[in-house]
Amino acid sequence: MNILLKSVTIVNGNTKNLHLKKRDILIKNGVIDAIETTIEPSGKTKVIDIKNLHVSLGWFDSGVSFGEPGYEERETIENGLLTAAKSGFTDVILNTSSYPTPDSASDIVYLKNAAKDQLTDLHPLGNLTVKGDGEVLAELYDMKNAGALGFYDYKHPMANANLLKIALQYAQNFDGLVFSFPLDKSISGKGIVNEGITSTKLGLKGIPSLAEELQIARDLFILEYTGGKLFIPTISTASSVKLIAVAKKKGLQVFCSAAAHNLVMTDSTLEDFDTQYKVMPPLRTAADVKALQKGVKNGTIDFVTSDHTPLNIELKHVEFDNADFGSIGLESTFGMLNELLGIEDTIELLTKGRSVFGIKEPELTVGQPANLSLFTTDDAYEFSEDQILSSSKNSIAIGKPMKGKVIGSIANNQLVLNK
Incomplete structure (x- = not known):
């Protein structure tokens, strides 16, 4: 599976040259293939282009x-x-x-x-x-x-x-x-x-x-x-x-x-x-x-x-x-x-x-397996039962102020999105 993340802000203090920079990230068969200012999609590639999209290590x-x-x-x-x-x-x-x-x-x-x-x-x-x-x-x-x-x-x-x-x-x-x-x-x-x-x-x-x-x-x-x-x-x-x-x-x-x-x-x-x-x-x-x-x-x-x-x-x-x-x-x-x-x-x-x-730390660099979390940072809202994904609903957070929303994650050559 090929995935192209368009214009994502990278949040990764370990890589100073990329930290808080906007880049395109191309993932091929579960591995980070390229991190560039602009990458054009080709072939069968799932493009994820969401306003205010940020990415970090998983x-x-x-x-x-x-x-x-x-x-x-x-x-x-x-x-x-x-x-x-x-x-x-x-x-x-x-x-x-x-x-x-x-x-x-x-x-x-x-x-x-x-x-x-x-x-x-x-x-x-x-x-x-x-x-x-x-x-x-x-x-x-x-x-x-x-x-x-x-x-x-x-x-x-x-x-x-x-x-x-x-x-x-x-x-x-x-x-x-x-x-x-x-x-x-x-x-x-x-x-x-x-x-x-x-x-x-x-x-x-x-x-x-x-x-x-x-x-x-x-x-x-x-x-x-x-x-x-x-x-x-x-x-x-x-x-x-x-x-x-x-x-x-x-x-x-x-x-x-x-x-x-x-x-x-x-x-x-x-x-x-x-x-x-x-x-x-x-x-x-x-x-x-x-x-x-x-x-x-x-x-x-x-x-x-x-x-x-x-x-x-x-x-x-x-x-x-x-x-x-x-x-x-x-x-x-x-x-x-x-x-x-x-x-x-x-x-x-x-x-x-x-x-x-003893778990290997992932890396956000070309040639490494993609282990990433996708999110926005500025959405302000109150947490509600509609946002509960678990089978059980016993949440202490209902009604509490939240900032930023999770879009999904990428790991093990899989992509899961909330929308």
């Missing part, structure tokens, strides 16, 4: 959840990857949120086979412990050999500090990446929202910032003792950012992410008791949001993730106490970040970090 999400296997009504792998492609993401890391959870090499092979021949590449994680129950380490080495890029008991904190220590020591033998969800459940108890003025006013059980920060402090002490590589997903508090910044200055191999919605929303949105805002970690205070934004800009926070979590309607349309945690986010992450940070910082965030997981 985007990467460090943590998404689909439903398959076990919860296909929430999201199949096929539709999840199509949603990702239409949302501009050409690589996604798949969380261990299915049923059964993947804790063996055969489970990893199943997930990779289910994702074959899609535009967006799926990179599965394996459980850190058997069934994610936090008691016995899973088959980490076998899963690594089968294609697992890290080990994570999805949103289940590791209560056993010694088991985390052993995991970090063992995984060093094969350069394994160990995840630890930042929550001390003995502190969080039955909390469901951030502990503070809003939770008190609404009469909702709170989760103190301390619950996150205490777990992170413990994990960083263990990492300093053991060495190895530790990933702390979806941090949400100001002190968490400080703890990780200090650890990085010490030279520890620690990486972290923040969910896009935790960068822009505070717990004040909970006043309507809308269960779409019930997420884990919870929405925090304005001071926390400001600290997260600063952490993203100075590099303390390595990734901004959609934290895409599709859920059945009956898991959200219940009383706030009984609703499940989670929101979809693939469709809204770009518009949310562009509204907050502007296009250059947004694209830098969405394209960096594959190397942490």
